[in-house]
Amino acid sequence: MKPGVSLYLSLALLALAFQSGAEELVVGGSDVIGLTADKPYLHVIHEGRSVKVQRVQDPDYELKGYFAKTARKCPPFCIQPEQVDPRVSTVGEIEIFNFMENELRDNKGIMIDARTPEWFQRGTIPGSINIPFTQFGDGNSPEMEKTLQLFGAKRRVDVSAMSRKLEEMGFMDGERKTEKWDFSNAKKLVVWCNGPACGQSPRAIKGLLKVGYPTDSVFYYRGGMQMWQLWGLTTVIPGE
Amino acid sequence: MNVMAEEDPYLSAISSEASKVDSSEQPTLEAPGAKPAMDEGGIDLQAFEEDLKASYQGSYTFYQKLPRRTREEVFQVYSDGASIDEVRKMIMDRFLHQ
Numbered sequence: 574m575k576p577g578v579s580l581y582l583s584l585a586l587l588a589l590a591f592q593s594g595a596e597e598l599v600v601g602g603s604d605v606i607g608l609t610a611d612k613p614y615l616h617v618i619h620e621g622r623s624v625k626v627q628r629v630q631d632p633d634y635e636l637k638g639y640f641a642k643t644a645r646k647c648p649p650f651c652i653q654p655e656q657v658d659p660r661v662s663t664v665g666e667i668e669i670f671n672f673m674e675n676e677l678r679d680n681k682g683i684m685i686d687a688r689t690p691e692w693f694q695r696g697t698i699p700g701s702i703n704i705p706f707t708q709f710g711d712g713n714s715p716e717m718e719k720t721l722q723l724f725g726a727k728r729r730v731d732v733s734a735m736s737r738k739l740e741e742m743g744f745m746d747g748e749r750k751t752e753k754w755d756f757s758n759a760k761k762l763v764v765w766c767n768g769p770a771c772g773q774s775p776r777a778i779k780g781l782l783k784v785g786y787p788t789d790s791v792f793y794y795r796g797g798m799q800m801w802q803l804w805g806l807t808t809v810i811p812g813e
Numbered sequence: 814m815n816v817m818a819e820e821d822p823y824l825s826a827i828s829s830e831a832s833k834v835d836s837s838e839q840p841t842l843e844a845p846g847a848k849p850a851m852d853e854g855g856i857d858l859q860a861f862e863e864d865l866k867a868s869y870q871g872s873y874t875f876y877q878k879l880p881r882r883t884r885e886e887v888f889q890v891y892s893d894g895a896s897i898d899e900v901r902k903m904i905m906d907r908f909l910h911q
Contacts, residue, residue, distance in 0.1 A: 616889050618858065621858060621859050622858060622859070623858050623889070623892060636840075639833050639834040639838070640838075646826075649822075649827070650826075650830070678881065678882050679881070688827075689824070689828065689831065691828060691831040691832075692831045695831065695834040695835075695836045696834070696839045773827065802840060805840045806840065808839045810836055
């Protein structure tokens with residue numbers, strides 16, 4: 574390479590380095606602690622009201638209280654695996670933000686706080702509804718039936734063994750159907766509880782899979798309330 | 814199998830654990846450093862829709878015909894401080910350009 578060209582390239586690279594440094598300064602100089610680099614906050618409807626979801630804006634804020642604890646008795650509060658089931662996706666906060674802005678707004682998805690009501694009453698993630706994991710325990714209970722209907726599933730009646738066999742073999746449309754349920758219009762569900770050491774949402778998810786809920790429509794937010802609060806994200810007290 | 818009986822020891826353990834949670838320590842409205850979760854001034858969607866219906870019946874009629882997501886965007890613009898005239902213009906604009 575000619576010395577002139579080399580010098581020119583070096584100067585150009587130097588200029589680029591200064592330019593990117595300046596851009597970083599601008600970004601770093603912003604006062605806003607955003608949800609993501611390009612999303613300062615979002616709105617979600619909770620109990621009929623618009624709730625602004627954002628992070629705590631105080632850079633010195635430290636998490637206190639129950640969700641700041643690192644140790645709980647194990648069992649029963651043992652660290653959960655990353656996956657509840659190999660067929661169910663585990664999601665993080667960014668996916669939750671996208672879910673809130675898309676599936677939740679379009680009424681195509683539901684966020685489920687699968688904890689018992691006494692936990693829910695002490696604070697929840699905006700946009701979530703409380704369906705305790707205990708409701709998913711018995712696939713034949715009236716509660717489970719009502720819950721699945723809320724999720725968009727339809728009860729199937731009088732499905733003959735022959736029809737079901739043909740569905741299973743692919744000769745009839747049997748995708749997203751079981752003998753008892755038609756999940757063709759089943760909503761996407763994000764199921765969560767207290768965090769990585771909480772077994773309530775994994776139990777709920779296992780109950781859903783047991784009745785044949787489509788695995789591509791169930792998402793496990795393992796981080797739960799603990800990670801949500803660790804990021805200083807908005808929570809709401811139901812009824813307030 | 815009786816699921817509730819199976820879950821009983823677990824249920825009693827999580828019930829006892831729940832009592833340790835202090836809601837005031839969460840980054841909600843009341844927490845130090847947290848900004849209000851609700852829009853300031855107590856604006857909520859229901860109140861906005863009721864006001865619109867009561868004061869601007871025509872705009873409300875068009876507003877109702879908008880998709881849910883667009884209605885939420887209209888409300889968000891209103892929550893962010895837009896005037897009612899701006900909001901009414903937005904409703905018409907969105908309605909005509911669906």
